[in-house]
Each structure stands twice: as structure tokens, then as C-alpha cells.
Amino acid sequence: MSAGQIAALIAAAAFVVLVLLVGLALHKLGKTLDAATEAIQRTNDNTDPLLLGANQTITHVNTQLERVDGITANAQAVTGNVSALTSVFTATLGSPLVKTAALSYGISKAIKTRRKKKEAKAARPSRRGRK
Numbered sequence: 088m089s090a091g092q093i094a095a096l097i098a099a100a101a102f103v104v105l106v107l108l109v110g111l112a113l114h115k116l117g118k119t120l121d122a123a124t125e126a127i128q129r130t131n132d133n134t135d136p137l138l139l140g141a142n143q144t145i146t147h148v149n150t151q152l153e154r155v156d157g158i159t160a161n162a163q164a165v166t167g168n169v170s171a172l173t174s175v176f177t178a179t180l181g182s183p184l185v186k187t188a189a190l191s192y193g194i195s196k197a198i199k200t201r202r203k204k205k206e207a208k209a210a211r212p213s214r215r216g217r218k
Contacts, residue, residue, distance in 0.1 A: 088096075
């Protein structure tokens, strides 16, 4: 064998090794792609029940929000009724009560003033008996 033939034989062996390494890498890549495909399929299969559960939860939350809206509307109506009742009470009884309170205060003040004047008069010595 000549040197050229030995070099060709070594090159052919290196090429075979290279092809085997590339084939091994492609085989591993194929397994990785199969595993990724299987994982995606399982994820897809498990997503449907998850989305159905989320849909049911959202429906339940919407139902609860409608109830809260009703409660809020009722509370607003009660607040309006209390405000109207307060206005009616103030209009019908507020003014007479204020007037009655003012009158009773004025009368008690006048009585106290008269008492003080009587007490002051009684405390002064009388000058009629002296000459």
C-alpha cells in the first residue's frame, strides 16, 4: 500500500466516524423532539379541564357580583329613604321643636332674672322706717 492509499483509508475511516457521530446526534435530537411533542400533547390535554374550571369560576364570580350589585342598589335605596325621612322630620317637627326650646330657654332666663332682682331687693335695707 502506498502512502496515498493509507491516507485515503484514514480519511474514509474518519468520514465513517463522523457519519456515526452525526447519526447519533440526530437520533438523540429525534428522541428530544418526541419527548417535547409528548409534553406538548399532555399540556394540551390538561389545558381543557383547566380552562373549563376557570370558566366555571368566572361564571360563579359574575353571579356573586350581580348579587353584590343588588345589595348595593338596596343600600342606596335605603340611604335615599333615610335622607327623605330626615328631611320630612326636619320640616315638620324640627322648626316647632327649635321654637319650643327657644321659648323654654327664654322663660327660664326671665324667671332667673326676676328671682335675682327680688333677692337683690330683699337684701337691701329698707329706708322707709328711718328718718
